[in-house]
Amino acid sequence: MYTYFTKGTCSKQINFELDSENRVHDVVFFGGCNGNLKAIAKLVEGMEASKVIEILEGNLCGVKKTSCADQLAKALKERI
Numbered sequence: 001m002y003t004y005f006t007k008g009t010c011s012k013q014i015n016f017e018l019d020s021e022n023r024v025h026d027v028v029f030f031g032g033c034n035g036n037l038k039a040i041a042k043l044v045e046g047m048e049a050s051k052v053i054e055i056l057e058g059n060l061c062g063v064k065k066t067s068c069a070d071q072l073a074k075a076l077k078e079r080i
């Protein structure tokens with residue numbers, strides 16, 4: 001299990017796992033918009049980390065310079 005402490009978002013932490021093929025599993029966000037973040041976790045389950053990064057990186061939340069989805073991309077980039 002990997003833990004990433006987010007920066008600039010309502011969510012404060014993301015936990016996730018990567019399997020031997022760098023597929024994403026068991027994403028859990030702590031804090032933030034519960035329903036939306038559960039949906040993101042379901043959508044990325046089993047996806048290759050590189051594909052998740054490609055889709056989510058650079059996604060912004062309102063006027064913020066990041067988002068919870070963008071932070072997940074950053075977390076994955078650190079691990080692969």
